[in-house]
Amino acid sequence: MSAPSHPTRAPGIWDVIVVGAGPAGATAARVAAENGCTTLLLERATIPRYKTCGGGLIGASLAALPPGLSLKVYDTARRFTFAHNGHKxxxxxxxxxxxxMVYRSELDAALTEAAAAAGAEVRDGTALTTLEQRGDTVSVRTNxxxxxxxxxxxxxxxxxxxxxxxxxxxxxxxDLALEVEVPVDERTADRWRGRALMEWGPLPGSFGWVFPKGDVxxxxxxxxxxxxxxxxxxxxDFLTRHGLIGxxxxxxxxxxxxxxxxxSPVARGRVLVAGDAAALVDHWSREGISYALRSGDLAGRAASRVVGADEPGARAAADDYGRRINDVLGAEMRASSSLMALFARNPALVHTALTRVPPAWHRLDAYIAGRTSVAGIMTTPLARTAAAVAGRLPASRRGSGRPGRVS
Structure with missing residues (x-):
């Protein structure tokens, strides 16, 4: 990979500082380093660190991982169970x-190691407290x-x-997500092996999930x-019903x-945001790893262009980053927002479509495998028809269709 021409770094000045060593930050740091930038990756916790996350890597996430990444996969979902408020x-x-199915602590550590191998310096246990832009540099103060x-x-x-x-x-x-990682006995592990659960819940737009990871x-x-x-x-209630409360x-x-x-902006001057910091998350599934990996790649490339540019050039590079985010990830989020609106209005309709109309499941299956996007799902005649039907339903027909377990 050819490196762009950058000004000689003055003592004490990095080309790129990345804050946060999750999938977005570690990817941005790796890409910036691969593009010839002197790169510093800061992480407030000690690596490896726990991160609340289901840890399911869909096709778009797997495709965005660096080649040859060493990562242990604890299971692969071959079957998907769908339920509507504990029934159907x-x-x-x-x-x-x-x-x-992976652990986020291991994924993030592997991606951080890849960034370090590309030449980025990693400092964990180091949190940003303030930042300030002056001229062509950004000052970052740490804890x-x-x-x-x-x-x-x-x-x-x-x-x-x-x-x-x-x-x-x-x-x-x-949204608020509540999650547990529960050790399970051999019989329970066998029951979940190769199978993930998605249950549409009693609260508007809610769902529960179970992801298998061997004995957890x-x-x-x-x-x-x-x-x-x-x-x-x-x-x-959800954990009790699925035998995961004990x-x-x-x-x-x-x-x-x-x-x-x-x-929403994703840049201000020479400062860019990516992943969760840019609020890049799927509205319906709340999946964020694929967005983090892809936006981190875009951010690392954009940052390397900002480094070698004067102020007009830096603004142009930041503006181009915003356009790329909006054109690719923004399009997916707009589609997922439409799907979320449909789901919140009538989860029973979404459940029936996924479980009883084969083309709907085939589309979702293709999305999980990375062969299509949410935008691809929502442009199908089936999705457009479902949205139109849900919009015509009277208020009494909307919602779960059954009294929820939670008042």
């Missing part, structure tokens, strides 16, 4: 099993009392990102932020997922 359960076979300077900064520091607030990212949807199951629920008591009650969990955590507004 049906299991469907995947035509090309793809969804790989260690250091002041670091760079020609470009990529913020990939999660959904509670400081860099996101600096850039001014705006959200259209904020990752399970959780998600719904719109604002009713944590009801969500916790749904979580307890063992002491390895982890029992929660976090917010955020979906950006279509007009």
């Amino acid at each position: 359960e049906r299991t469907l076979d995947s035509s090309s099993p793809t969804c790989a 260690r009392g250091d002041t670091l300077r760079a020609r470009a900064v990529v913020g990939a520091d999660g959904s509670a990102s400081r860099v996101s607030r600096y850039v001014g990212v705006q959200c259209a949807q904020v 199951c990752t399970a959780g629920v998600v719904a719109a932020r604002g009713n944590p008591v009801a969500l916790r009650a749904y979580k307890e 063992p002491r969990p390895l982890h029992d955590t929660g976090h917010l997922t955020r979906c950006r507004r279509p007009d």
Whole structure:
């Protein structure tokens, strides 16, 4: 790979500083380093670190991983069970099993090692506290009392990102996810092996999931932020029904997922954001790893162009990054927002379509395998018809179609 021409780095000035060593940040750091940039990757936690995440890698995520990445896959979902509020359960076979079950701690550590191998310097246990742009450099202050300077900064520091607030990212949807990682006995492990569960829940736009990982199951629920008591009650009911409430969990955590507004900025001057920090998450499934990996790649390339540019050139590179995000990932998010609106209005209709209308399942299966996108799903005649039918249903027909277990 040919490296772009960059100004000689003054003492104490990095070409690129990346904040956050998740999939977006580690990818941005690797790509910037591969493009000839002196790159510093900061992570506030000690690597490897736990991250609340289902850990299912769909086809788009697998395709975005660097070649030859050493990563242990604990299971691959060959069957998907769908249920509607604990009922109408049906299991469907995947035509090309793809969804790989991993631990985020191991994924992030592997991606960080790849960034280091490409030449990026990694400093964990180091958190950003403030940043400021002056002229052609950005100053970053850390919890260690250091002041670091760079020609470009990529913020990939999660959904509670400081860099996101600096850039001014705006959200259209904020959800709360509650998750556990539960050790399971051999009989339970056999029951879940090769099979993932998605259950449409009793709260608007909610669902629960179970992802198998050998002798551990990752399970959780998600719904719109604002009713944590009801969500916790749904979580307890969900885990109890699936026999995952008894063992002491390895982890029992929660976090917010955020979906950006279509007009939200992803850059401010020489500062870019990617992944969760840019609120790049699927509205319906709340899947974010594929968005993180792809936006991290785009951010690393854009940052390398910012480094070697004067101020007009840096603005042009940042603007081009925003256009690429909107054209590719933004299009997928707009489609997933439409799907989420349909699902929130009538989850029973979505469930019936997925489990009883073969073309609907085939499309979702193709999406999981990476052969199509949510935008590809929502442009089909079936999806357009379902959206039109849901929009004509009277209010009494909308929603779960059955009293929920959670009041």
